[in-house]
Structure formats: C-alpha cells, structure tokens
Amino acid sequence: MGTKNNTQTVVSDNGVNNKLNIEVMNIEKEQVATLNANVNATEVASVEQSNTNSMKEQAIVATPDEVEDCGCSEDGAPATWQANINGKQQEIIIGFTDCNIPVSKKKEELLKLADKKDCLPVKYNVVRPEIFWNENYPIVDRNGNEIQKGTPDVYVLCPEPGTNCRIFFDEVLTDVEIIECESVQDWAKKVGTTNQLCQSFDKVKEVAVAALATGVEAAKQVTRFAMEHHVPESVSECYLLTRLTPKNISLMMMGHKPKVEIALGRTWEDAQRLLSGIGKTFGEAERAKRYVIRAINSLLDDEDYDLDTVLEALKTIPAEKVTYAKLKKCGDKETCIVKVLTSWIIKMQRDTLKTAA
Structure with missing residues (x-):
C-alpha cells in the first residue's frame, strides 16, 4: 500500500520525476525486504524459544517456584534427601523419569497447608539408576537437571499415587525400599501393574x-x-x-x-419428592443425571412456580411431551425441558382457571 501512495505523489511527465519514482520504489522494496527479514527472524526466535520452553516443561519435575524449599545446594548440586534405607540413615539423591507426575498448582497449595502429623506413613519404592544409565534413559533431579552417569547415592523413585507429591513434603524419607529390576522394561511393568491396582x-x-x-x-x-x-x-x-x-x-x-x-x-424430604417425580416422568436412569434436576431447579428459581406446582406438572405431563423434550433440538436438554414444562404448567394454570370459572 505504501508503494502505491508514494508513486501517486511523485507521478510526473518529466524524466526527473520518473527517476524519483524508480528511486522511491527501490527504497520501499529494500524496506519491505528488511521488514520481512525482521519478521522472519522474530518468528524463528519465537519458535525456538517455544521449543526450549516445551523441553524444559517436559523435563522439570518440580521447580524452585513450585515448591517453597527446592532443596538444591548453593553450588547447583542435585537436591538431596535424608533417607532410612535398611535401617541406615543416609543422604541420597532422588532421580525422576518422565513417568513421574509434575507437582500441580493445586497440590502446591495443599503441600503448604498440610500438617505432618495428619499424614499416614508411606513407603518409598526406589530402584538403582544403573538400569537407566545402561539403556541411555535420562533421569533428572527435582530441579530438572540431568543426573550424570556414575553420580553416587542416586536412587530413582518409582512413581506411585501415594508418593508422587508426598516426596516433596517429607524432609526425611523414613521408609525406603530398594526394588531390584533387571531393565527399564521390568521397572515399568512393576510400576504399571502397581498403579493399575490402585484406586483413588x-x-x-x-x-x-x-x-x-x-x-x-x-x-x-x-x-x-x-x-x-x-x-x-x-x-x-x-x-x-x-x-x-x-x-x-x-x-x-x-x-x-x-x-x-x-x-x-432444600430439605431432605423435598429432595426425595423431586427425585421420585423425576424418576417416574423421565425414567430411573435420568434421575441420576444432572441435566434434568438442573432444569427443574431453573423452573423453581422462578417465583411463579413452587415445588408443588412443578411436581404436579411432572406427574401429569403426557409421555409424548417428555420424549419431545428429550429429543427436541433447541440448544441443550436443560433448555428443552424448561420450555416444555413451562408450557405445560401454563396450560395447567389455564385449565384450572377455566374450571373455577
């Protein structure tokens, strides 16, 4: 667009102005090329930064910002724990794999609020790191830094529901058991089987x-x-x-x-009345679904309709209208049910007025 405007400004019949036109267009081409180069460079840098961030996110188990005390040494050495192994207290480095679950923001807050005296004792199952090093499978410390082959006193945590987050809470691992595994595959099968038999x-x-x-x-x-x-x-x-x-x-x-x-x-008794009414009208399976009771609650939010009126509507509405409410395409099921029941209640009220007259 800039080329068009500048060209119109300097258009003339003489050769001098034509020369100016050519110079202006050349300058603009250089500016566009420079701009495109800058944009491309910015995009490449953005992609590289995104990839770098992604790699960091995949590797990091818990960063210093995520847990108040990261346990890392001032010299950058891997974080350590005090652990009781075979009745002997020793300082160890815990290694993590990409199978370990990162500490979520929600769990961070809970870790800060939890009281140690309220925690049940847990066993930390670990394996020696050699099976990972021998298969060139990277393991990292709690700060996401790779633990080099041959580093002493390293044990890899077996990821389990009871210890995934707990390890960032316990200052001393009072019960640690070393599990013997022949390979990473053997370790993974033990971890997988144990987790499949867990139920939260x-x-x-x-x-x-x-x-x-x-x-x-x-x-x-x-x-x-x-x-x-x-x-x-x-x-x-x-x-x-x-x-x-x-x-x-x-x-x-x-x-x-x-x-x-x-x-x-709502009282227990009224809740039971609604449960029974919904079950008889919409079916036993539907009474256990949110959309029906939420639709009923929407009706009851309207001061014109009390609980008895809605229950009477549920009791008397024809089956075909209920089916229509379930199948009608009017947005979502809740909206459909509200519309159909509202229409039926209005009809009920009109019939009552006619009878009274």
Missing part, C-alpha cells in the same frame, strides 16, 4: 471423608443422599441445592472448615 476416591467418597474430617453437616447430607439413592455427588448437590467446590472438598478432607458456612437450600 471417587467424589462421593471424597465428600464422605471431608464430612468426617470437619463435621460439616451439609457434606454429610450430600454423601448420604448420593449413597442412598445411587446418584453422583454433583447430582446429590443439585437435589439438595448446595455447592461444594473442588477446593472446598480438598481442604475439608485435610480438616479445614470452609470460611463461609455451607448450607442446604
């Missing part, structure tokens, strides 16, 4: 533990409702009109009560 809490069990750890009544009721009626924890919350955030649950499991009291917005 589902949300219902998490809230159950949180309720016991804090005594929060709302959490107890959410757990009880979910277990008795075989619905997910999030669905139980919808029936009882309460909200337990993931952060709330995590902190409560560690014994920290929420700063703001968690209360139920």
Whole structure:
C-alpha cells in the first residue's frame, strides 16, 4: 500500500520525476525486504524459544517456584534427601523419569497447608539408576537437571499415587525400599501393574471423608443422599441445592472448615419428592443425571412456580411431551425441558382457571 501512495505523489511527465519514482520504489522494496527479514527472524526466535520452553516443561519435575524449599545446594548440586534405607540413615539423591507426575498448582497449595502429623506413613519404592544409565534413559533431579552417569547415592523413585507429591513434603524419607529390576522394561511393568491396582476416591467418597474430617453437616447430607439413592455427588448437590467446590472438598478432607458456612437450600424430604417425580416422568436412569434436576431447579428459581406446582406438572405431563423434550433440538436438554414444562404448567394454570370459572 505504501508503494502505491508514494508513486501517486511523485507521478510526473518529466524524466526527473520518473527517476524519483524508480528511486522511491527501490527504497520501499529494500524496506519491505528488511521488514520481512525482521519478521522472519522474530518468528524463528519465537519458535525456538517455544521449543526450549516445551523441553524444559517436559523435563522439570518440580521447580524452585513450585515448591517453597527446592532443596538444591548453593553450588547447583542435585537436591538431596535424608533417607532410612535398611535401617541406615543416609543422604541420597532422588532421580525422576518422565513417568513421574509434575507437582500441580493445586497440590502446591495443599503441600503448604498440610500438617505432618495428619499424614499416614508411606513407603518409598526406589530402584538403582544403573538400569537407566545402561539403556541411555535420562533421569533428572527435582530441579530438572540431568543426573550424570556414575553420580553416587542416586536412587530413582518409582512413581506411585501415594508418593508422587508426598516426596516433596517429607524432609526425611523414613521408609525406603530398594526394588531390584533387571531393565527399564521390568521397572515399568512393576510400576504399571502397581498403579493399575490402585484406586483413588471417587467424589462421593471424597465428600464422605471431608464430612468426617470437619463435621460439616451439609457434606454429610450430600454423601448420604448420593449413597442412598445411587446418584453422583454433583447430582446429590443439585437435589439438595448446595455447592461444594473442588477446593472446598480438598481442604475439608485435610480438616479445614470452609470460611463461609455451607448450607442446604432444600430439605431432605423435598429432595426425595423431586427425585421420585423425576424418576417416574423421565425414567430411573435420568434421575441420576444432572441435566434434568438442573432444569427443574431453573423452573423453581422462578417465583411463579413452587415445588408443588412443578411436581404436579411432572406427574401429569403426557409421555409424548417428555420424549419431545428429550429429543427436541433447541440448544441443550436443560433448555428443552424448561420450555416444555413451562408450557405445560401454563396450560395447567389455564385449565384450572377455566374450571373455577
């Protein structure tokens, strides 16, 4: 665009101006070439930086910023732990592979808030590093720096649910067992089999533990409702009109009560009435899904519709309208159900007025 404007400015019938035109165009070509070169150089630098960052992210297990005390020496030597191995206390370097799970931001906060006296003892399973070095498989310290072959007192952590994050919390590894492995493949099979036989809490069990750890009544009721009626924890919350955030649950499991009291917005009896009504109208499977109860809650948020009115609508709405609400393409299922039930409630109210007249 710049070439066109400058050319129009200096256009003339004489040879001098034509010469000027040519000089201007040549200058602009040089500027464009320089600009393109700068852009290309910037893009290459950006890609190289991105690749460098990506490689660092893949290698790093936990950086000094992620854990308050990185344990690294002032001279840059690998971080060490005090460990009890075969009844002997010694200083060791823990090596990590790319199978170890990085410390997440969420876990960082929990590591800072956790109380050591509330932690159950765990066993740290480790292997000698030679199998990795012999197969040219890199291992790194907790700061992401590769541990060179032949470095003494190195043991590679076997990644397990109970120790992946815990190792950044314990100052002394009180129970360390050296596992004998013939190769990296042998090590991987042992790690994989052990992890496949592990099972973490589902949300219902998490809230159950949180309720016991804090005594929060709302959490107890959410757990009880979910277990008795075989619905997910999030669905139980919808029936009882309460909200337990993931952060709330995590902190409560560690014994920290929420700063703001968690209360139920609906009684147990009313929640059961809704569960029964939804089950009869939409089917037993649908009562355990969030979209139906959330649609009902949306209706009840409208002050024109009380619980008895909605329950009567669920009881009397024709089956074909329910099927239509499930299948109708009007955005999402919640919106469809709200529209169909609203129409039916309006019809119910009109029929009532006609009968009264």
